[in-house]
Ligand SMILES: Nc1ncnc2c1ncn2[C@@H]1O[C@H](COP(=O)(O)OP(=O)(O)OP(=O)(O)O)[C@@H](O)[C@H]1O
């Protein structure tokens with residue numbers, strides 16, 4: 005199965021495939037040389053009546069000055085090329101793996117000494133070292149191979165060392181040690197095999213290098229006289245270049261082809277073995293899944309309807325749809341989401357990891373990753389369509405009237421600027437003619453609101469605790485007095501006490517100003533305390549939306565019911581937690597029926613066939629389940645834990 | 648002495664030194680020391696679950712590494728089943744590893760991606776040379792079905808990348824089961840799982856624990872999870888245990904201001920009621936700059952003069968209940984004390 009993946013990957017890169025074919029073809033020729041009926045050039049006497057025959061039907065590559073067939077010489081030369089390449093690359097890789105992994109794994113002074121040794125070897129100009137060795141100890145093919153390996157192993161060792169350094173902290177390594185594995189076992193069972201990929205790549209390229217080095221030596225006349233190598237053929241042929249250029253051209257071509265193919269293959273292996281280098285999809289070119297062509301983005305401006313008329317909330321979202329293009333597929337991260345948010349209102353959006361909460365936030369703010377595409381729907385802010393309304397039109401709204409705190413935003417501060425500078429810059433960007441005093445005043449004001457001591461303004465981000473940094477981010481989003489703020493997990497990853505303080509600040513802020521809030525979180529408790537309404541998301545869709553109390557006391561979607569009962573509580577009677585079978589659904593490709601059906605204990609054939617529509621349970625309470633009003637689901641809502 | 652104590656840690660310290668770097672050493676810069684665990688004593692009875700609760704950086708994971716014998720304490724003593732195991736020879740240590748197993752936080756990194764599930768679960772048996780090939784295979788299949796990965800034959804030949812987080816964590820649990828350990832140290836085993844999957848793994852762990860009579864040393868930052876999983880809870884703050892006691896009693900009636908605040912800070916929805924929010928002064932302290940006296944004093948609403956000077960003693964406020972606070976008894980007796988600050 006793994007193998008199959010690699011093959012399809014190879015097929016994606018035609019040059020890699022071609023080079024693979026060349027290398028494998030050459031290897032087969034080399035192996036078969038003795039069986040092809042080609043005379044062994046070492047025993048080949050040569051035919052004096054056939055000196056310097058031009059390439060033709062009889063001798064495809066002509067003959068040389070002794071009347072020997074060049075084709076068989078070149079093919080036999082392939083054997084030597086492979087011997088040199090494989091043995092040299094293998095020896096240097098083995099040495100590199102051994103010493104590199106020992107250095108990386110054991111660290112300390114062992115690493116210190118070995119790492120210096122690698123560096124020293126890397127500094128020595130390889131070709132001259134080879135020449136030196138051969139000049140000192142004579143020219144023997146095994147010695148030449150060894151000399152090549154000695155000059156190239158340290159590169160492999162360095163790669164291995166850095167691989168081991170990262171791999172040794174992997175949990176499975178810790179786990180194996182904890183089970184009682186010896187260091188050697190851990191090293192060779194778990195670390196080296198997982199770190200080998202870049203060494204294979206580099207080893208392939210080394211093969212080409214070894215062939216070139218051997219050829220270079222032969223060309224200088226330092227090659228082993230008893231072997232048939234392409235380098236020696238070129239060396240011997242050069243004196244007859246005028247008479248018989250083919251003596252040089254064919255071995256030269258063979259070498260060029262093989263070395264180039266090995267280099268390309270090395271690069272290709274790199275791409276196939278390293279998933280980070282694989283291509284992402286391009287949303288502009290990919291065909292859309294069926295049934296979507298009908299949906300469109302709403303027209304610009306007031307033409308589509310009322311402007312700020314009564315009955316319309318601050319934010320009206322209709323059928324918002326945003327997909328990611330990934331490989332050959334579309335991930336339906338936000339799929340037909342509708343809701344409205346009143347002025348002063350607080351809406352919590354909850355759901356499990358990957359349900360599309362963050363994507364929804366991104367779509368609302370229209371800060372899209374490159375492979376994302378908004379496919380339809382409408383987002384009206386204060387009565388005006390802002391979705392794809394053109395950048396200029398939206399700019400007047402974004403940040404000034406509607407701003408956001410992104411997930412893990414606290415790492416997004418610029419590390420080299422003081423907090424005050426960053427806030428001032430942001431302020432001036434939108435209010436270019438603000439005076440110094442005005443800016444300072446506004447920053448002080450906002451720091452007070454969020455509960456950051458004023459002297460913290462002069463801090464750099466790294467001098468702040470996680471909680472403080474998160475507050476700075478919230479301050480940044482509030483700087484321009486927006487009417488709506490979209491906060492994505494603003495307190496996750498913070499400790500409970502700090503999280504509570506931040507939520508308290510947000511709470512206070514909301515009661516003091518008329519700020520509207522969309523709070524995105526995986527934690528129902530967090531959202532429940534800050535928002536009056538909750539929307540539950542599953543697989544890209546809103547499955548239930550209701551006042552906070554109703555979500556807990558009368559949930560009418562089986563998924564909400566499960567979610568509420570799956571979380572342990574700190575107070576009240578202990579009850580057995582329920583869990584759902586299977587895993588959260590990833591909405592990819594063409595879909596049919598209810599996305600929750602595979603995990604739903606109420607699912608019927610209807611559910612599997614037909615997507616449920618939004619059922620009205622109560623005023624302001626909506627559930628996207630065929631059976632939202634059915635007794636069984638109503639009863640399940642009643643038999644839930646005690647509150 | 649209680650005969651059924653399986654694990655006893657006495658006054659454990661663990662200090663990591665952050666090197667000043669080569670040049671730093673030359674110019675004689677002092678080597679930074681981090682006291683990750685600073686005098687912790689704990690007991691865990693056979694067949695029981697002790698939850699170690701604390702914020703990130705409080706030293707829970709370090710403590711877990713020491714009781715699972717992966718790291719040696721800088722000072723202090725660890726006894727397993729009455730035997731001092733702090734400084735064991737490597738051969739005895741290897742034998743002991745059969746009895747103490749670990750489950751880690753990150754399921755996606757807990758299994759070697761190049762090995763099949765079957766190979767991974769079999770690894771402990773190979774390391775300890777247990778059973779013939781056939782017996783090993785049977786044990787692996789049995790363990791997989793114990794963790795509800797059924798039919799086991801459907802899973803043995805798959806790779807980690809083909810499984811979801813919840814399934815991977817079940818495989819990790821199965822891998823500990825093949826050695827029939829008496830103690831499992833689990834470091835946040837469900838915190839990276841999806842909510843709807845998490846409860847299944849927690850229930851599984853509880854069932855296995857009851858059926859196989861194992862003890863868990865369960866590390867978590869989540870008090871509600873600790874409540875669901877454990878018989879006793881120990882709360883850590885900046886390298887020390889500030890309070891310890893039976894789970895229900897401790898949550899019902901905390902004796903340490905920190906525990907009390909922690910419980911109050913958990914956002915939990917109650918229909919029709921609004922929770923009082925905790926208001927703390929100061930910022931969370933970092934382990935590198937441990938405050939003098941009581942470590943919690945810069946944030947503690949009850950702190951008095953004495954707290955910043957004198958390290959609080961460990962007070963037994965009730966049978967089986969201890970807390971390290973100058974005013975533990977008062978906090979325990981008068982719960983409203985904190986609410987009114
Ligand atoms: N840039 C991207 N390219 C392709 N797919 C993506 C991209 N970003 C997110 N996705 C996928 O879209 C879906 C929704 O992701 P999203 O980040 O919105 O979820 P989330 O609910 O915020 O999750 P979390 O709780 O983990 O933050 C997931 O299946 C995710 O893997």
Ligand code: SF4
Pocket residue numbers: 561562563598599600601602604605606607608611612616628629630631632
């Ligand atoms: S529509 Fe059917 S499958 Fe979907 S949640 Fe309702 S009952 Fe379950």
Ligand code: SF4
Pocket residue numbers: 903904905941942943944945947948949950951954959971972973974975
């Ligand atoms: S010793 Fe003092 S500062 Fe520490 S927790 Fe008790 S009251 Fe608070």
Ligand SMILES: [Mg+2]
Pocket residue numbers: 361362363411492
């Ligand atoms: Mg998210």
